[in-house]
Amino acid sequence: MNRIVKKLLSNTTxxxxxxxxxxxxxxxxFAPIIAPPLFSDPYQIPRMSWDTEPQPPGFPLSDDMIFIxxxxxxxxxxxxxxxxxxxxxxxIFYGLIWGTRTAFRIGIVTVVFSMLIGVILGSIxxxxxxxxxxxxMRITDIFLSIPFLVAAMVLTTILGRGLDxxxxxxxxxxxxxxxxxxxxxxxCAKEDVYVMAARALGVKDYSIIVRxxxxxxxxxxxxxxSMNIGSMVITxxxxxxxxxxxxxGYADWGQMVSFARNWIIxxxxxxxxxxxxxxxxxxxxxxxxLSWNLVGDTLRDIMDPRLRGEL
Amino acid sequence: MVNDNKTKILQVKxxxxxxxxxxxxxxxxxxxxxxxYQGETLGLVGESGCGKSVTAFSIVKLLDYPGKTVGxxxxxxxxxxxxxxxxxxxxxxxxxxxxxxxxxxxxxxxxFTIGFQITEALKVHYKISKPKAQEKAVQLLKKVDIxxxxxxxxxxxxxxxxGMRQRAMIAMALACDPVLLIAxxxxxSLDVTIQAQILELMKTLLKEFNSSLIMITHDLxxxxxxxxxxxxxxxxxxxxxxxxxxxxxxxxxxxxYGLLTSIPRLDMDIEKLDSIPGLVPDPLHFPEGCKFxxxxxxxxxxxxxxxxxxxxxxxxxxxxCWHFEKVKEEAKKIAFTGRLAVSE
Numbered sequence: 001m002n003r004i005v006k007k008l009l010s011n012t013t014x015x016x017x018x019x020x021x022x023x024x025x026x027x028x029x030f031a032p033i034i035a036p037p038l039f040s041d042p043y044q045i046p047r048m049s050w051d052t053e054p055q056p057p058g059f060p061l062s063d064d065m066i067f068i069x070x071x072x073x074x075x076x077x078x079x080x081x082x083x084x085x086x087x088x089x090x091x092i093f094y095g096l097i098w099g100t101r102t103a104f105r106i107g108i109v110t111v112v113f114s115m116l117i118g119v120i121l122g123s124i125x126x127x128x129x130x131x132x133x134x135x136x137m138r139i140t141d142i143f144l145s146i147p148f149l150v151a152a153m154v155l156t157t158i159l160g161r162g163l164d165x166x167x168x169x170x171x172x173x174x175x176x177x178x179x180x181x182x183x184x185x186x187x188c189a190k191e192d193v194y195v196m197a198a199r200a201l202g203v204k205d206y207s208i209i210v211r212x213x214x215x216x217x218x219x220x221x222x223x224x225x226s227m228n229i230g231s232m233v234i235t236x237x238x239x240x241x242x243x244x245x246x247x248x249g250y251a252d253w254g255q256m257v258s259f260a261r262n263w264i265i266x267x268x269x270x271x272x273x274x275x276x277x278x279x280x281x282x283x284x285x286x287x288x289x290l291s292w293n294l295v296g297d298t299l300r301d302i303m304d305p306r307l308r309g310e311l
Numbered sequence: 312m313v314n315d316n317k318t319k320i321l322q323v324k325x326x327x328x329x330x331x332x333x334x335x336x337x338x339x340x341x342x343x344x345x346x347x348y349q350g351e352t353l354g355l356v357g358e359s360g361c362g363k364s365v366t367a368f369s370i371v372k373l374l375d376y377p378g379k380t381v382g383x384x385x386x387x388x389x390x391x392x393x394x395x396x397x398x399x400x401x402x403x404x405x406x407x408x409x410x411x412x413x414x415x416x417x418x419x420x421x422x423f424t425i426g427f428q429i430t431e432a433l434k435v436h437y438k439i440s441k442p443k444a445q446e447k448a449v450q451l452l453k454k455v456d457i458x459x460x461x462x463x464x465x466x467x468x469x470x471x472x473x474g475m476r477q478r479a480m481i482a483m484a485l486a487c488d489p490v491l492l493i494a495x496x497x498x499x500s501l502d503v504t505i506q507a508q509i510l511e512l513m514k515t516l517l518k519e520f521n522s523s524l525i526m527i528t529h530d531l532x533x534x535x536x537x538x539x540x541x542x543x544x545x546x547x548x549x550x551x552x553x554x555x556x557x558x559x560x561x562x563x564x565x566x567x568y569g570l571l572t573s574i575p576r577l578d579m580d581i582e583k584l585d586s587i588p589g590l591v592p593d594p595l596h597f598p599e600g601c602k603f604x605x606x607x608x609x610x611x612x613x614x615x616x617x618x619x620x621x622x623x624x625x626x627x628x629x630x631x632c633w634h635f636e637k638v639k640e641e642a643k644k645i646a647f648t649g650r651l652a653v654s655e
């Protein structure tokens with residue numbers, strides 16, 4: 001474990017990944033300070049005006065809004081949209097800062113749950129083999145044959161709008177990779193004599209899987225998981241972009257991109273006029289996914305048995 | 312050294328274990344009988360694939376699909392193990408019957424310390440506190456002659472040499488004072504000097520624990536060293552079964568005879584080592600009649616048609632051959648020339 005940490009810190013690419021990740025963690029943790037919420041629900045993005053089209057960075061809080069806040073008796077903490085506003089006057093900066101929390105939540109929760117399902121099914125299939133393996137793996141194949149994004153969209157639509165529904169859909173169609181990876185490595189590891197030796201000592205099947213096999217086989221799954229956190233966030237953003245994700249006004253990066261959908265090209269004669277509406281959310285998403293991929297990549301290199309001695 | 316007055320620990324009767332493969336049924340073990348008395352060592356000898364390991368795994372019911380024990384009885388202290396369920400078997404494995412494996416490199420889990428693995432058997436079978444288990448592990452390591460055991464129990468398998476690991480494996484197997492040990496080629500992957508040490512150690516410990524041992528090996532040198540009685544297996548059946556001395560000085564089965572003549576000997580001036588012609592028959596298509604006849608120099612028309620039965624032909628000397636008298640005479644000649652070579 002020490003070796004892994006050392007390696008992660010000494011490698012430039014993984015160091016960049018770790019620093020980026022660290023920045024995102026800081027943003028998520030200090031979101032209430034960086035972008036103080038205006039409502040009791042901090043995930044609701046405040047609107048700076050009622051404008052339909054996006055407004056450029058530095059756009060001030062409109063008079064209408066000042067009037068509303070004053071009549072509500074709320075103190076006005078922020079009066080400028082640093083990154084501009086999206087369509088409907090939604091504050092991009094606020095959405096992105098609080099969206100970081102959403103991104104972590106989506107990434108980690110979906111990956112942890114799909115990993116759990118995958119590891120349980122995969123290890124049972126591999127350890128017991130025979131018809132059980134056949135059955136579980138055919139179920140996995142069926143799930144794999146369904147296009148992921150389409151299936152997730154359909155399920156989210158059925159379940160209804162909301163981030164939790166998105167996560168359920170992502171877990172439901174996202175566990176197969178883990179099942180396959182863990183099955184492969186357990187199939188290989190269970191041939192080792194120590195498994196037979198443990199059985200010959202009278203150790204229970206459950207303990208053999210959990211105590212003997214998983215510590216020897218879980219690492220490739222962890223690598224895959226760390227890479228998948230990024231892609232889960234992208235998929236969730238895609239669902240939000242398509243309009244089946246987070247509810248309107250919820251601080252979520254996909255939502256921010258979705259807001260920019262009609263304004264990507266700009267207006268006639270002014271190409272890229274609303275660049276900020278696309279650019280800032282995109283930067284956040286790209287950097288977030290990149291950081292996980294860099295870390296995952298290095299983890300994979302560390303685990304590669306051919307490189308093991310050198311690292 | 313056949314001891315009728317000692318208690319019978321294990322009796323295997325007509326054990327049949329078949330593998331149900333896609334290409335057909337492989338009769339890996341086809342009607343094996345033997346028994347073991349307390350404190351006694353039985354050698355199971357044979358070529359690779361003759362069914363000796365399958366016999367051992369059948370006894371403790373550790374065979375995986377597609378292997379299945381289809382017939383026979385295995386009486387362990389009067390109870391038929393084949394009638395026991397998985398839960399009852401788990402209580403016997405490691406506690407009353409332990410296994411020692413061939414590869415000390417892979418039979419220890421790389422992610423756990425030696426101490427953890429030795430105490431695992433104790434933790435599975437007894438309610439024992441951690442410090443007590445640790446203490447017992449240190450004692451066991453001392454018993455198997457591992458130096459500085461207090462330090463070794465915190466080390467990982469890769470920090471130990473092959474011989475050390477095999478000693479640790481033996482310590483694991485002995486953790487719960489088993490009545491019966493089954494050692495599946497325990498010395499095969501070790502070099503010769505370590506082999507001798509391990510065998511010596513096993514002999515001492517067997518005496519100390521008064522445990523019985525089934526020693527599975529293809530190495531007649533190893534078996535001569537440790538076994539009281541020997542069962543020679545060929546193609547899933549026992550072909551000769553008697554005490555160790557008789558196997559070496561009075562072999563009655565042509566296969567045993569072939570094995571003996573193919574051992575390199577220091578006391579004889581032989582240019583070319585004999586070997587048994589041919590290969591182990593394909594288990595899916597065993598020959599008719601005696602299964603050894605295609606490779607047997609003594610084979611006759613009778614051997615090709617009728618399979619001999621295992622019967623007692625001399626005092627406590629069982630053999631499965633039609634022509635054991637011829638083999639006996641031939642073996643005598645070899646022993647004679649052997650002595651001649653020495654005297655010259």
